[in-house]
Amino acid sequence: MPVGTYHDGRPDHGPQPRLRGEIGLRQRDGDGGVEHDATALAVLGHVDARGPGRRRVLGGGLQLALACDVRIAASNAILGLPGVKEGLIPGLATWRLPHYVGLGRAKRYILSGENIPARDALAIGLVDYVVPLGQFNRRVEEITKQYAKVCSVGTLQSKLMVNQSFDLEYETFRKKYLERQEIAQSSDDHYEARRAYLQKRDPVFK
Numbered sequence: 001m002p003v004g005t006y007h008d009g010r011p012d013h014g015p016q017p018r019l020r021g022e023i024g025l026r027q028r029d030g031d032g033g034v035e036h037d038a039t040a041l042a043v044l045g046h047v048d049a050r051g052p053g054r055r056r057v058l059g060g061g062l063q064l065a066l067a068c069d070v071r072i073a074a075s076n077a078i079l080g081l082p083g084v085k086e087g088l089i090p091g092l093a094t095w096r097l098p099h100y101v102g103l104g105r106a107k108r109y110i111l112s113g114e115n116i117p118a119r120d121a122l123a124i125g126l127v128d129y130v131v132p133l134g135q136f137n138r139r140v141e142e143i144t145k146q147y148a149k150v151c152s153v154g155t156l157q158s159k160l161m162v163n164q165s166f167d168l169e170y171e172t173f174r175k176k177y178l179e180r181q182e183i184a185q186s187s188d189d190h191y192e193a194r195r196a197y198l199q200k201r202d203p204v205f206k
Helices: 017-022 060-066 082-086 093-101 103-112 118-123 133-149 153-163 170-185 188-198
Strands: 003-007 010-012 026-028 035-037 041-044 055-058 070-074 077-080 129-131
Touching: 055 060, 060 093, 070 077, 070 118, 070 133, 077 118, 082 103, 093 103, 118 129, 129 133, 153 170, 153 188, 170 188
Parallel strands: 003 041, 041 070, 055 077, 070 129
Antiparallel strands: 003 010, 026 035
């Protein structure tokens, strides 16, 4: 479950090493044995010791964030896909953005290259959390731990199902669900959750 920060169109790998170390969780896909990140968090518009100011998450930076499952933006973040202003296609955001915000809004922001303030991004589903600058590091850590706490085989199987929700017919999807639910139900994590319920405690997943 990597945490990445993005601004000015580039990934920024700091300064969150402690968080990354705490949540480096990976699980194995029951189909092909390929490892998948159970959850990937993108932290947008990170404001560091170089001082406040509006942080832009444009172009490639936003495209990377769209490839993640959960996006956290600082309240001063500005997001956008300015590719058309450069005579270009804004990458695979043309595939991912409609999945998050719908076809109409995706066309608006892709075809205009318009910038999106963090609060507007939250309202349309482009980001999942907007946190105040003064609480940024604390809230990112709290949100990250919230996801890490429930990171189980069920989390991975749920993610794999949701990722296919737009691509499969209902009957095919239902059969996949039954297969993946069997994997989840027979996992050590599920048995740990049952034990925890009976013992009136929180489960501790491997």
